[in-house]
Amino acid sequence: MSVWEYAPAPESRDLANLRPNYRPFVDGEFVDGGGDPLTSLNPATEEPLAEVGTASESDVDAAVRAARRAFEQVWGPMPGAERAKYLFRIARLLQERARELAVLETLDNGKPIKESRDSDVPTAAAHFFYHAGWADKLDYAGYGPDPQPLGVAGQIIPWNFPLLMLAWKIAPALATGNTVVLKPAETTPLSALVFAEICQQAGLPAGVVNIVPGAGDVGSLLVRHPGIDKIAFTGSTAVGKEIQHAVAGTPKRLTLELGGKAANVVFDDAPLDQAVEGIVGGIFFNQGHVCCAGSRLLVQESVAEELLGKLRARVSTLRLGDPLDKNTDIGAINSAEQLAKIRELTASGEDEGAERWTSPCELPERGFYFAPTVLSGVEQSMRVAREEIFGPVLSVLTFRTPDEAVTKANNTPYGLSAGLWTEKGSRILWLADRMRAGVVWANTFNRFDPAAPFGGYQESGFGREGGRTGLEAYLHV
Amino acid sequence: MATASSPAVLADATRDETSLSRFLHGLPGVDQVGVEARAASLGTRSIKKAAKLWAIDTAISMVDLTTLEGADTRGKVRSLAAKARRPDPDRPDTPPVAAVCVYPDMAATAVEALQGTGIGVASVATAFPSGRSSREVKLTDVRLAVEAGAAEVDMVIDRGAFLEGRYGHVFDEIRAVKQACGDAHLKVILETGELATYDNVRRASWLGLLAGGDFIKTSTGKVSPAATLPVTHVMLQAVRDWYDATGELRGVKPAGGIRSTKDALRYLVAVHEVAGEEWLTPELFRFGASSLLGDLVLQRRTQHDGHYSGPDYVAVD
């Protein structure tokens, strides 16, 4: 018992304006989906949140047709300056409804309210603001004069940042003049359907944005639909490969943002306390459900013991529990399936000889939770150093020299992100050059901004989201 | 440089000026953006209900109620002492503050006014606030305070010497002051606003701890910026690291600019989560403040009464 227990400080669940039913959004209207409805659970309590209608093949078809019509008749011909104003409106509406969306996101996803409130929702709004400004400036984006949109984009997003990933997908697509059919993740469809309502409130022309909830089968319908010009997918590398295989030989354009097994490399001259913060944020932010999570800590042997001591002390202060509580640092794992996967992989790490340390925090009786865990003595050959765990589990490895750090960091088929911690400027630049990763965070971690391109090398996917570079994914260039 | 009585594990650090300099510059750097982000993020903790009441009472008990004005009079010091004893006369269960902090020539008045209350008298000394005088004058200043009955001495370090890299000089001065303090507790004011960087704050913190300071304190209150959350984070981390290295508990005192209960709660959260709950005691954490107490009392009433209170219901001084 601590001398100072923080009293529960839950954000009100009522703010989410939760409704018993949510429906697909096609051609500007909410429709009864022809698919089997799914029930979205609150992973923090395992209780059902709402029933969500899903799209059938004919719904997907209708959505694609609506998107095509909107592209050809309204959105495509519309001057960029006018498109921009719709995006600005959406950005403002997201801000106005930020609190509602944050609570809804936390209920549906299990992430701590402080993250949905301070990160997911404001960054989603920022993406619309940023891209709104591009809509009438595409001539200056470096792709030659008057670059043309691709047409209808089919977009499939994951459950880890439901609204933010939607923004990453929809904002650039719309800014460049495309229309979209988006499938939110099966376990987190709610914020996307509230976003659909925001599109209505913004007066967005019908068909420009269509939301088709469902499981992988709906995604597959999008991927195979002949009326779609472009597929943008964020999710696992396994599914990304299937999609790439499916669109092979078709005229569809494709961008993929897939998994990662990022190294967070700490040298003995690092700002250690901030490195500890970066390591903790890198792997425990969003319960580790982050494709660019710093899941492999590579620490220089000379400072390994000191760093691990500080790290464990810091991890012990993380507060796990009710995601709606404003003081919660670690929320719920998104699904039973994901929890099982995390447990299995962590156990494999122990079996292979890693030393497991788990934060002594208590787990709630109900809901899907996994205590922050640090596996030390991990070797590159172990599964926990190679496979994406996508959970709050850090694998700790050591190195002796900068060359060894680079070799180990790059020893993975993934290449999404990397972290570097050293106070020596020239070493940072030397290392940044050598990291085979699309994003390199030096003396910081997990920074995101709509102005900064994000995306991976190798099996972490191709294409970028954000910045001038990100526009390429939706233009004929 | 005087030989140190530092714990054995750190004996090498203070062997001579070169060792000291090497030690301080060998401390891990502090990344400004990182520490500020961490402080801001901890600043969003939501402290409610029983946790808030506990925190308010704890914060009150940690206040070094301070008056350090050229216009200070014995009358002013007496009325401050009265408030220190009973911060909220209507609510006798309100805890008293930790200490009253005054200039050395007011120490005797404060001691007299607080006789038998258990509330300490802290006196600033060493040519406060600039510290720009001879060592002789500074030590005389300390003796004046101690002889007047001050149980705590808040000294200022020689920032000029620190910025010149003459760490041995600063170290020796702190040791000499510590000696002059006798049984009085020594708080070492780093004046972080003049040290400018977090790296310097960390080095000065360790310097103060190595030289025997019982507390390290952010500021005089006469320089802007005075206490800030991230600076206090760095100092709390230093006493935590000191504890991990030596097993000794040392204290931290942010001073200057902390005016609201909201601010105070953020500091307590930092104490709790950066240093650890052992530090949640007036023995190891103080607020150097003058107007903070009024707001703590106001918010305490709000918590107890269930409605908002007003400044007319709280004594001004």
Added chain:
Amino acid sequence: MSDRVSVAKTYKLYIDGKFPRSESGRTYPVTDAEGGFLANASHASRKDVRDAVSAARKAFGGWSGATAYNRGQVLYRVAEVLEGRREQFAAEVAACEGVPTADAMCTVDAAVDRWVWYAGWTDKIASVLGAANPVAGPYFSFTVPEPTGVVGVLAPQSSSLLGLVSVLAPVVATGCTAVVVSSADRPLPAITLSEVLATSDVPGGVVNVLTGRADELGPWLASHADVNAIDPTGASAESRVDIAQQASGTVKRVLTVPGDEPDWTRRPDISRLRRYLEAKTVWHPKGT
């Protein structure tokens, strides 16, 4: 006095800076447009693909790590040596493609100019595609393009030199290394280009040239886990689908290319350069 008998050249593969025969020992006859015998070309096998990929990977660190200025100079040197062999290239292009020597000479000139155009890009493309990102926080964030790695290039079947140069030069200009499968029926200019590369400061392994069938070797390149990108230009329509599917196994970048060979004399743009570059975004806090 009898006429001098010319010394005929044995056309071989170009792997890791050397000119080996195919490990398979196979060759196939190359004929001119009228069906006259020109030479026997090595018929590269999947094991030659394997050797070429490992040479390209080995060379990648050095080539991508060289300064852009240095790469530009090396590539310009290639153009200089190409220019010196205009007659030879023109003769081979004329023979392979069945065009008059004058036309072939124009093609060779265009190829040299194309190479020069790309050589000049090495130290400019980063400033055109890179950026300082105005992020909302105290961070310096910049984005730089970096070469994606080893690129498998199935060179055009018709345009034996200009087409080849148009698809190969952008690969090496970005700092990538290449495994090229030349035009199957018109491989001679590709082999001669290899000789140019071998004698003009391009480090061994940066470009590897295989003569053989794109449809046979393409899938091996596409499924090879150590290849990062593939240009299917020289493959047949059916084979392109197979190649794209194979490429998905390791999430390779597959170039979108037109169904038929484009007019290679058209002015190029930077889209091919862009395809072989990865945007890398680096962040660092700004503080004291």
